Amino acid sequence: MHPADVAPPAPHPWSARLAAECQALRGHRLPWIAVAFGTGVGLYFALPAEPGSAAAVVAALACLLLFAVAWGLRGSVGFVPLMVAVSVTGMLAAQMRTNLVAGPVLGFRYYGAVEGRVVDIDRSASGAPRLTLDRVRLDGLGPDETPRRVRVSLHDEAGAVPRPGLRVMTTAHLTAPPGPTEPGGFDFQRHAWFLKLGGIGYSRVPLLLAEPPSNGISLAVARLRAAIGNGLRERLPGQVGQVAAAITTGDRAGLSDQVTEDLRASNLAHLLAISGLHMGLLVGFVFWAVRGGLALIPSLALYHPTRAWAAAAALPFALAYLFLSGGGVATQRAFVMAVVMLGAVLLGRRALSLRSVAIAALLVLLWRPESLTGPGFQMSFAATAALVIAFGALARTDRPAWMRGWRGAVISLLLSSVVAGLATGPIAALHFNRVGQYGVLANMLAVPMMGFAVMPLLFIGLMLWPFGLEDLPFRVAGWGIEWILAVAHRVAELPGSTGHLPAPTWQVLPLLGLGLAIFGAARGNLSRGTGVVLVAVAGLIWMQGSRPDILISDDGRLVGTMGPSGRWLSREKGASFVAGVWLENDGDGADQATAAARPRPDMTETGIVLHQARSKGDVPAALQACSLDPGWVVLPVPMEPGQQTIADGCIILDVKSLSRTGAVSLSRLADGAVLFRTARQMQGERPWSMGQGD
Template sequence: MHPVDVAPPVAPGLLARAIGACQSLRGHRLPWLALAFGAGVGIYFALPVEPSDTVAIIMGLVAACLLFTAFLWRGGLGLIPLLLACAVLGVLIAQARTQLVAGPVLGYRYYGAVEGRIILIDRSASGATRLTLDRVRLDRMAPSATPRRVRISLQDDTGVTPQPGLRVMTTGHLLAPSGPTEPGGFDFQRHAWFLQLGGVGYTQVPLLLAQPSKGGASLVVARIRAAVGDGFRARMPGQAGQVAAAITTGDRAGLSDAVTADLRASNLAHLLAISGLHMGLLVGFVFWAVRGGLALIPSIALRHPTRAWAAAAALPFALAYLFLSGGSVATQRAFVMAAVMLGAILLGRRALSIRSVAIAAILVLIWRPESLTGPGFQMSFAATGALVLAFGAFARSDRPDWMRGWRGAVISLLLSSVVAGLATGPFAALHFNRIGQYGVLANMLAVPMMGLAVMPLLFIGLILWPIGLEMVPLRVAGWGIEWILFVADRVAALPGAIGAMSAPDWTVLPILGIGYGLLGAGRGRVSRGGGVAALILAAALWLQSPRPDVLISDDARLIGIMSGDGRWLNRESGAGFVAASWLENDGDIADQIAAASRARPDLRARGIILYHARGKRDIPEAVAACAARPGWLILPETVETIPPGCDLLEPERLRKTGAIALFQGNDGLVEVRTARTLQGDRPWSTDTR
């Protein structure tokens, strides 16, 4: 027996149109499946509570039924249950990933011996060396309660020189990863959960060697990376060598603060982050070099699939770059995308197509579903999808002769800069609250140099390195890097180079993602029109998103009150990370000292009355004032007697709620939002301190 088409009882005209719409997507279903799968992953992370095992089993059965229904309706409406099944599978895979990485998290402040193996070395925001350790041992703590990994910043660099693979020990302060600095803000607890970080902290004691390294493949790769980075610095003096080390090995420790600030202000900081751009430039160079070389041999070019051979040759170089760069999550994602593109060429398919982008997105989300919530995934696929659509339309048009050859290559790079910049701009503004006003100009001047000279010449220099002929290509690559730094410096110095954007309501990001997804997956006017409508809605919600009138940190130490001149802060120092986060989310370029020097706003006209005691000595006065006129009573510790009508906020309560935001509504009522409410009851949302 053969399966027959079964359709639900729908009006004949509507059914015919629905079937026609589904059939019109034959050969173009993968983008829709990727969109549905991503929506399922997003739904999982937006859930207020973690699904139970029973619910997971039920969802698995539902997915199986939907897949069976899709098989029965495969000649008609089968796409609809297939999309629903992909969404359910997205939820299930995200939940499975959450359980797979689960590990102990510190439940209290720890001070004592810390021992572990170094698996990652990077820099904190303050520039301190930061180590990620696994195989951790903490004093007086059972192995079952010890975090799998901890991250510790070194305040004293006089100890042993850190190297990946070394087992080291020190005495340090550790605590659980902190929650969002404000309701709806960046969730570091969730980020740390998927990194398997159960504790973060610092040490002021020199690092000691606990056990000599036993070697291993990871240590060999780490030593190769270190040797390459040191070699670039020795052969390319100044910041050019530091940039070369950063874009090849991922080591940005030697970059000066001035260079980093210029690159950020000019919207060129992405040139330092090893991602799809660098992987694409390397793979593209190897592919075209191999294919061009084979084209010079007619006996091979006319008889053999040189395109597939070039793709096969480029894949090992992509893998080598993955290891050389340190294998960060962004680089791994870039490698998956490159591998999919090269695989499509090997199979005789188009490399740059929305289908390839969709396959890469599905693979990345199956492997690391949590990446959906990060700016790296969003910006990478927004840029790649936009480039595919733009160049697809460009390829279908008739191009004049002056757009071919080397001039066409330069124009293509310039077009890539503009398209990618426009596509990633909203996500960059949403996550980082900063906009390089002249970013398009800077990218048009710098990215072609990176693609045509810097990356190819650094690669050639690495190949010629063993035979001592690397100096010429590295010297020229250094000139290219100096040009990029010159552009960054000049653009950053322009008036109004940095623009600030306030953080939108949390609903804006999913709507923005849906809009991009519909534009990428859609083929007709309806779907793409829906994408445009979603983008317009996201922009409208962004513009209307209010910032909290009052923000209270999760330890009651920092208070921020919004005024006409910006947010006033009650402290000039201390809680610097929280203060900087609040000001950035406000779209305020002032620092903490400037914000604290502002006049304190009077909230009584807005119906909000605050009494804050900075220390124990101030508690009686604050309590007495609240007794005379009830309001919000913010204290550094719990008191036995609370005046009637006063709403107490003290550390014990804030441990459960996280940071608090107060909004004064048009009706005069005060809306209270807590970080824990928006986080939900999830595995990673533990007490914030």
């Protein structure tokens, strides 16, 4: 028999199906590429140790090989190695970004002269002015030891009035950025690493001017922002002006605690964050205003691409708003998304499509891979993708007459609030441990006012300001802001307006994010089913998770023990930030004083023997108690050499050992063993955590 007459072996059913699935994705692969790249970034941040240079070289070579294999198999299953290669590329991009922002971090408590240039001004949680300084000088430290940036809270405002560009000096206490308040908690050290912050602290000494203000485009823009913010506050007194300044320039320093809490409780806090909503409203207003104006000229509307002209006109306004608002990470992300959407219009493509969302996500992650771990990135892209999917499905149906015209615009805006709220709700609850029970209602009442009145009128007022005609649009915009604040206050006062949820274990966020991303990118039932399964698994893990029985702060000053009535705290004041985070992660709405007044749980309730010394004088008694009833001992001071023999058989957690481990958690397991976790252990050996507190 001639070899040509022999039939080739039939492909395996699974390989044939996989090849068919890969080929069916032609034209719809970009969302999957974005998912793969984001997965690689997430895997990098989940690594227990930083990859070395050799591992990075091997990964890069493997990546090139995978791209070659993908090209060779492009007619069948080549999309599979392509996805793996893109994922590895995401890991490499994140590692490169980590190395690019690397800088010195203080390894000790510094007290002395601090000199630097003001690059940003905001306020701390206590309301004190807070300066971010670059070009820093510290006494006794050389250039290789001095952080690239430091952040100082000012508790004496009698000195020079800070503004961007000024070079100032003061005397301050500085230390390295603190680690997580509990094992697996928010990693502020990682956050500070990517902000290039190598030291944070405070000053009680008046600020002095070291040099005249620097020149430069960025500093000139910062001064312009300050002037606009002050002008808005003068024309719109009270909290209305503060809100106007916040949504225009990003300066939220003057917002009262009551307004901030009302907006959070009503799920309207996103209206203060200059991100996708504000950028989209501004760009949309300019686009439709220009296109509507051109439509009034038949010779232009009938024979010229006015849609592309309107998109081109909106681009510089998006760029201007990026600079005006301070260019924060959220605004940068929104700007990238706006540019992608307007670019699609210029190229004659659909502006709102999953492809555009995927391109924006890829650009943002290439630029700032660390943004993947933040709620801003997750919520903005979840909301955008959900809106694209929902309105894409709606566009494929015949709309009734009552959904057209101005009524259709209002209904679309209300529908946008509902869809975006449902998409971002689980992510917001996961990050902030609270749910605005009436958030959908509040958004339906407030977002249309923001879209149809506040943002357009503030923009018109800014355009008319140089001509002295800004008073009327600003005044009407102020009425709209008053309506939004009234809605927030009324909704926040409703019974049960805020629900509290316990923080999940670390597995929930990546499973939820990956599941939602796969569901959004899916084109078939199999992929959608995979996404739904991952989301369901994340929900089950979240519901079955439990909080640690005992939490111990990284300085030994605060201990929190879980009991029948909630977590008991060892201090009714002091260490308030740590206490607040613990209670928030417990899903507990109580304050620190209330938690400290609860009955202290005993060993029969936790199954863990713990002795705590509140001060140096309590140390001998705590060690003596442990010698009679062995267990764990927490000391807020270093243990002295001769004291170890007193507490023989006890596990000592003094301030020195806690500085190496970070915050500690103790949990009683079903078999009676005690699970001991440290913040440093959960962080891993990463550049932002290595050497901290050693």
